[in-house]
Amino acid sequence: MGKSVPRLTRPYDPEELDRLVRDRGAVILEQAYSPQDCETFLRQVDEFLAEHPEEADYAAGSVLGYFQGSTTSTLHSLVGRIDCAPKMVLQSDIVGCARRVLSPLSETVLLTIAEYMAREPGAHRQELHCDTYSWRHVPGGENPIALTVMAAMSDFTAANGATWVVLDSHGGPPDAAPPDWSEAVQAEMSQGDALLFRADLFHAGGANTTASDVRRIFSMGFQVAWLRQVENSTLSVPPAKAAELPPELRELLGYSHELVLGLYKGGHPANALKQA
Ligand SMILES: O=C(O)CCC(=O)C(=O)O
The missing domain is CATH 2.60.120.620 (q2cbj1_9rhob like domain)
Structure with a gap:
């Protein structure tokens, strides 16, 4: 046990x-x-x-x-x-x-x-x-x-x-036996x-x-x-809906970027919300 x-x-x-x-x-x-x-x-x-x-x-x-x-x-x-x-x-x-x-x-x-x-x-x-x-x-x-x-x-x-x-x-290798x-x-x-x-x-x-x-x-x-x-959050919560959510949640969904990952037209994905 x-x-x-x-x-x-x-x-x-x-x-x-x-x-x-x-x-x-x-x-x-x-x-x-x-x-x-x-x-x-x-x-x-x-x-x-x-x-x-x-x-x-x-x-x-x-x-x-x-x-x-x-x-x-x-x-x-x-x-x-x-x-x-x-x-x-x-x-x-x-x-x-x-x-x-x-x-x-x-x-x-x-x-x-x-x-x-x-x-x-x-x-x-x-x-x-x-x-x-x-x-x-x-x-x-x-x-x-x-x-x-x-x-x-x-x-x-x-x-x-x-x-x-x-x-x-x-912490083991991803193919570790259970x-x-x-x-x-x-x-x-x-x-x-x-x-x-x-x-x-x-x-x-x-x-x-x-x-x-x-x-x-x-x-x-x-x-x-x-x-x-796992969940494609920017499809399930498109910009018009995301605009109504708390900023922290928008960030967690993917209206955010990690260095250059996740950019929208080369800029911050929050810019897509302004247009929504
Ligand atoms: O049912 C649970 O408590 C765990 C579920 C789980 O690990 C899974 O569905 O991958």
Whole structure:
């Protein structure tokens, strides 16, 4: 049995937070979101899906939907479609940690993805994997290139499939074999807690062995700005919509540049917003 995931309570100590993420690979921030934030998020996602039933079909048939399987429902591109998504993404302790921990390798930080996942009864345990797979040509190392967040919008329990993580399993070559399951531990969390981990840490969604307890997740990622994002944010949040969002969120979506990467007509991509 592996070691349990370190936990921090409010007010989180930024140095301890960064150390745990960088050196141990994962940490749980207790009550990163209030119960009210979680309920608002779930209500808005449910309302959106009820009004747009075609979205569930699209998600189920998508690249990520195929990976997740039929016992997981997802909704992507939350920013611009779900009213509270900006607040959820801009959780300042999490974004602050991402900026600091990614700063050795990038001056700018991007949002990799912001998604909703519901893991239903019958969901299988995933294989241990790293979220850096799509960037597997980047060598591993001491400094992370991306972080992943799994925030519990409903309680994560051992029975409903709380995320498994293998502490200290990060930093190896991208094609490293997964560690043994005996080293993995489950991140059981109450509604509002958030698991923050290096994207090169081995982890997996657990099996949901309950009869009716759907595990509901708000998941997002942050990355160095010189890698391509999973979610094509400037398509899902085009300039006219981005113009209405907080500047920090626009930057995270990609209306920003890292040196000469991401320029718009040779200049700052924010110039596209002025014309929108
Ligand atoms: O379900 C979880 O808690 C983790 C999900 C995950 O790692 C994935 O879908 O890639």
